[in-house]
Amino acid sequence: MAALQLEGLARHYGERAALSDVSLSLDVGKTLVVFGPNGAGKTTLLRILATLLRPHAGNVSVLGKSLPEEGWAVRGRIGLLGHEPLLYRELTARENLRFHARLHGVGEERVQELLQAVAMTGRMNEPLRTLSRGMVQRVAVARATLHDPQLLLLDEPRANLDPAAIELIDPLVGAASERTRVISSHDPTGGLAEADVVLGLRAGRPALLRAACDVDPTEIAELYR
Amino acid sequence: MSAATGSPHGATPADAEAPPRGELTSGRAGAVTAKPPGMRTTVGVLLRKELLVELRTLESVPGMSLFAVTTFVVFHFALNRSSVDGDLAAGVLWVTLLFAAILGVNRLFVADADQGGFDGFLLAPVDRSALFVAKMLALLVYLVAFELVAIPAFALLLLGPPLGQALPGLLAVLALGDLGVAVIGTLVAALAVRTRARDLLGPLLALPLLVPIVIGGGRATSPLLTLNHPGALPGRWILTLALYDLVFGLIAYALFDFLLED
Numbered sequence: 001m002a003a004l005q006l007e008g009l010a011r012h013y014g015e016r017a018a019l020s021d022v023s024l025s026l027d028v029g030k031t032l033v034v035f036g037p038n039g040a041g042k043t044t045l046l047r048i049l050a051t052l053l054r055p056h057a058g059n060v061s062v063l064g065k066s067l068p069e070e071g072w073a074v075r076g077r078i079g080l081l082g083h084e085p086l087l088y089r090e091l092t093a094r095e096n097l098r099f100h101a102r103l104h105g106v107g108e109e110r111v112q113e114l115l116q117a118v119a120m121t122g123r124m125n126e127p128l129r130t131l132s133r134g135m136v137q138r139v140a141v142a143r144a145t146l147h148d149p150q151l152l153l154l155d156e157p158r159a160n161l162d163p164a165a166i167e168l169i170d171p172l173v174g175a176a177s178e179r180t181r182v183i184s185s186h187d188p189t190g191g192l193a194e195a196d197v198v199l200g201l202r203a204g205r206p207a208l209l210r211a212a213c214d215v216d217p218t219e220i221a222e223l224y225r
Numbered sequence: 226m227s228a229a230t231g232s233p234h235g236a237t238p239a240d241a242e243a244p245p246r247g248e249l250t251s252g253r254a255g256a257v258t259a260k261p262p263g264m265r266t267t268v269g270v271l272l273r274k275e276l277l278v279e280l281r282t283l284e285s286v287p288g289m290s291l292f293a294v295t296t297f298v299v300f301h302f303a304l305n306r307s308s309v310d311g312d313l314a315a316g317v318l319w320v321t322l323l324f325a326a327i328l329g330v331n332r333l334f335v336a337d338a339d340q341g342g343f344d345g346f347l348l349a350p351v352d353r354s355a356l357f358v359a360k361m362l363a364l365l366v367y368l369v370a371f372e373l374v375a376i377p378a379f380a381l382l383l384l385g386p387p388l389g390q391a392l393p394g395l396l397a398v399l400a401l402g403d404l405g406v407a408v409i410g411t412l413v414a415a416l417a418v419r420t421r422a423r424d425l426l427g428p429l430l431a432l433p434l435l436v437p438i439v440i441g442g443g444r445a446t447s448p449l450l451t452l453n454h455p456g457a458l459p460g461r462w463i464l465t466l467a468l469y470d471l472v473f474g475l476i477a478y479a480l481f482d483f484l485l486e487d
Contacts, residue, residue, distance in 0.1 A: 050344075050348060051347070051348075052344055052347055052348070052487065053487045054486070054487050072350070075347070075348055075349065075350045076259070076261060076348075076349060076350030078348065080344070080348055082341075082344070084340070084341035084344070085341065086340075086341035086342070086344050086345035086348075087340065087341070087345075088274070088278055088336060088340055088342060089340055090277075090278050090281040090282050090336075091274070091277065091278065091281070095274075095277065099270065099274050100345060100349070102262060102266070102270040103262065103267065103270060103345075103346065103349035103351055104259055104261070104349055104350065105259050105260040105261045105262050105350075106259050127281070143345075147259050148259065
């Protein structure tokens with residue numbers, strides 16, 4: 001069963017094409033890792049899959065629902081971890097998670113469970129603006145997984161995290177989570193180790209699309225030259 | 226490469242039977258029961274967050290109150306009069322309230338736009354109109370809160386007739402005026418906040434739409450603030466304000482979802 005099905009996906013910002021002619025399929029439970037230099041279209045792709053941007057051409061199916069027409073049906077089944085933590089700086093970690101939990105109809109016990117999972121119970125009552133970027137990223141991981149999403153969209157999820165924090169978040173967003181994942185990465189070795197399928201983008205166009213076992217890290221490095 | 230497929234592995238039986246929404250289970254933490262909240266719950270959650278952020282930052286209400294009091298002081302000296310009444314009093318009051326309200330309107334969606342609150346909300350399985358209702362109610366709360374400072378300050382610094390005689394009628398007119406400002410302000414703020422010139426675009430769009438409220442509010446208030454001749458509430462202007470609120474309420478409710486679309 002395909003969790004993602006893209007056919008000829010395109011998206012423009014004014015005259016500039018951010019994504020052109022992207023077609024792929026990803027099975028449920030598998031991981032797609034997207035590589036590409038800055039501005040290649042990785043974030044745009046994640047935002048389209050998250051229903052936050054409309055595709056301008058092509059067909060997009062996420063978790064069996066066609067976007068943008070049936071976007072309402074997959075919201076709440078997707079967890080997005082982007083560059084922005086999607087958290088309010090003036091609220092505490094706990095208040096932020098409770099806010100998102102209520103919007104997703106998730107109980108308070110899940111908030112507490114995730115605060116423990118990302119080791120933030122000690123600082124959970126401090127405003128987010130007083131926390132380090134790594135701590136905010138841990139809270140953002142908890143926010144993205146609060147509602148137990150079936151599809152995780154992760155934009156460089158380990159950014160700002162030290163090795164201990166990476167170990168903490170791995171059960172939630174790593175391979176052990178057993179969720180379908182789309183990960184944007186700049187780390188050829190680490191990214192390739194996680195991938196079932198690799199997509200390399202250059203100027204919005206697919207320059208590499210293959211099963212991860214058939215991809216050599218040098219091919220990924222080539223995308224950045 | 227454009228039409229290649231990337232499905233090198235098949236789905237496992239467990240994958241193919243992903244649990245339906247509402248019975249999701251977390252691989253790490255056990256069962257998670259998720260039931261999307263209804264409209265009232267969503268509005269309550271959003272409104273509570275809104276007021277909590279305002280209480281922490283004090284970005285809107287104190288600024289609006291200070292602006293109103295300062296403007297009354299400026300009018301006091303600019304008009305070179307110790308007191309005003311009738312049309313002039315109503316005009317000074319409503320123009321000041323309008324410009325002070327614009328400060329609140331401009332701040333209404335800033336935290337959401339700058340800190341990703343929009344995206345966080347749009348990812349949730351909730352009715353998007355709830356955001357409009359919650360923001361409108363929040364703005365209404367800010368307007369009432371700042372008027373608790375502004376109206377006594379107006380009475381103290383400028384108003385000739387005693388405030389007591391006008392208060393019941395004035396509260397009724399203010400309630401209708403505030404409702405209109407909250408509805409139009411929320412709509413305009415949502416429209417402007419995603420543009421680069423939001424600080425300019427917000428007032429430019431809001432002011433023309435709010436002029437009828439200033440006219441209606443001023444006309445309805447004028448007889449209440451007339452020295453020695455307190456008049457009754459002019460029903461025609463009250464009705465005009467109520468109709469204007471209703472029409473824009475419906476327009477805003479119908480349009481708001483589209484404003485959140487990319």
